[in-house]
Amino acid sequence: MLAFAALSASYFAHIGFFNPYLPLWLQSLGLPLITISLLTSVQSVTRVFAPYAWGALSDHLGDRVLLLRVSAAVALVASLGLLWNGGPWWIFLVLLVMFIHTGSMMSLTEAALAQLVAGDWGRYGRIRMCGSAGFLLTVFVAGAWFEHFGMGHFPAWATATLALVLLATLRLPVMREPRGTRTEARQPVMPVLRQPAVRWFFASLFFHVTAHFSVYGFISLYLDSLGYSKSSIGLLWAVSVVAEVLWFWLQGHVIGRLRMPQWLLLCGAATVLRLGMTAWMAHWMWAVIIAQLLHALSFAAHHTTCVALVSRHFTGQLRGRGQALFTVIGYGFGGVIGVLAGGAAAQRFGFVTMFGAATALALIGSLCAWRVTRLERAAITRRP
Incomplete structure (x- = not known):
C-alpha cells in the first residue's frame, strides 16, 4: 500500500506541473495556438494505442510492476530531449516517446490497484489521495516558480519529477499474476463489449472526458487571456486538487450510498454545471473557484466510478485490457478530439x-x- 501510494504521489506530482504548464511553456517558445494544441494532443494520441498494447502484454506476462519500471526509465531518458529546443518537430518526437510510456502507467497501475484493493474503494481512495497531494504540491510550487523565474526551467522540472517516478517504481513489491496460457491470452473482450450497459458506459465516458479536456488543455490559457496571473492560475488548479484530495479521503464513507451507475449520472451533471460556469462566469474568481471545487465530482468521483465499473465487467485475464480500454476510449480518443x-x-x-x-x-x-442507470434498474427488476 505504501509503495503504491509513493508511486501515485510521484506520478501525479509529475502530471501536476507538466499538464497545466506545458501549454504555457510552448507559448513562451513563441508557438501559435494551433501548434500548441497539436503538441498537447500528443499525449492523447498515444493513449489511443499504447495503453491497450501494454495492457494486453501485462495480461499475458502477469508482471505489471516490471512494465511500470521499464516505462518510467524510458520516459526519464526521453525527457532529457526537452532540454534542447529543436523546434516543434523535435518537441513532438520527444513528447511522443515520453507519452507512450507515461500514458501506459495509468492503466497498468489501475489494474494492479484493482487487484490489490479487491473492491475496497476506501483503500483505493486513500492511495489516490496521495497522488492528488503530489499534484497539489507541484501545481502550486511550479506556478510560483514559473511566475518568478519564467518558463525556461520547465524541461528540468520534467526530468526531476520523472526521476522520482522511476525511484518509486523500484520500490514496488513484486506482484505477479499467473502467466497467461495461450487460451487465456486469447480470451476475447468482444462478448463483454456487446453488453448494452458496457457500451453505454463507454459512450458516457467518451463524451465526459472529451468535454473535460477543455479544462485540461485550455483553462490555463483561458484564464491567462482574462488577466489572471500565473500564480493565480496555479492556485485555481490547486483548489480543484484540494477538492479531489478531500473526496478521495472521504469516498469510503459515501460512495456506498449510491450504486455506481447513479454516481456516473451525478458526476455527469456536476460536469455540465462546472463547464457552464467556466464558459460564462469566468470573469468572477468566486465562480471559477466554485467550478474548480466541482472537480471532486467531475473528476475524482467519476474516476473511481469508472474504475469500479470496469473492474465489475472485466475480470481475471481481462483486467489489464479492461483498464486499458478505459484509458483508450476516454483519455485516448476523447483526449485527441477534445484537444484538437x-x-x-x-x-x-x-x-x-x-x-x-x-x-x-x-x-x-x-x-x-442516465441510460446506464436505466439498464441497471431493468436488470435488477428481472432478477428472481
Whole structure:
C-alpha cells in the first residue's frame, strides 16, 4: 500500500506541473495556438494505442510492476530531449516517446490497484489521495516558480519529477499474476463489449472526458487571456486538487450510498454545471473557484466510478485490457478530439464558445449515463 501510494504521489506530482504548464511553456517558445494544441494532443494520441498494447502484454506476462519500471526509465531518458529546443518537430518526437510510456502507467497501475484493493474503494481512495497531494504540491510550487523565474526551467522540472517516478517504481513489491496460457491470452473482450450497459458506459465516458479536456488543455490559457496571473492560475488548479484530495479521503464513507451507475449520472451533471460556469462566469474568481471545487465530482468521483465499473465487467485475464480500454476510449480518443477540436474552436471562435461546446458534450455524456442507470434498474427488476 505504501509503495503504491509513493508511486501515485510521484506520478501525479509529475502530471501536476507538466499538464497545466506545458501549454504555457510552448507559448513562451513563441508557438501559435494551433501548434500548441497539436503538441498537447500528443499525449492523447498515444493513449489511443499504447495503453491497450501494454495492457494486453501485462495480461499475458502477469508482471505489471516490471512494465511500470521499464516505462518510467524510458520516459526519464526521453525527457532529457526537452532540454534542447529543436523546434516543434523535435518537441513532438520527444513528447511522443515520453507519452507512450507515461500514458501506459495509468492503466497498468489501475489494474494492479484493482487487484490489490479487491473492491475496497476506501483503500483505493486513500492511495489516490496521495497522488492528488503530489499534484497539489507541484501545481502550486511550479506556478510560483514559473511566475518568478519564467518558463525556461520547465524541461528540468520534467526530468526531476520523472526521476522520482522511476525511484518509486523500484520500490514496488513484486506482484505477479499467473502467466497467461495461450487460451487465456486469447480470451476475447468482444462478448463483454456487446453488453448494452458496457457500451453505454463507454459512450458516457467518451463524451465526459472529451468535454473535460477543455479544462485540461485550455483553462490555463483561458484564464491567462482574462488577466489572471500565473500564480493565480496555479492556485485555481490547486483548489480543484484540494477538492479531489478531500473526496478521495472521504469516498469510503459515501460512495456506498449510491450504486455506481447513479454516481456516473451525478458526476455527469456536476460536469455540465462546472463547464457552464467556466464558459460564462469566468470573469468572477468566486465562480471559477466554485467550478474548480466541482472537480471532486467531475473528476475524482467519476474516476473511481469508472474504475469500479470496469473492474465489475472485466475480470481475471481481462483486467489489464479492461483498464486499458478505459484509458483508450476516454483519455485516448476523447483526449485527441477534445484537444484538437478545442484548439481549433478556441482559435476560430474564442474560449467562451469552446467551453460552451464542451458543456454540450458533457450533457450528452450525462444522458448516456442516465441510460446506464436505466439498464441497471431493468436488470435488477428481472432478477428472481
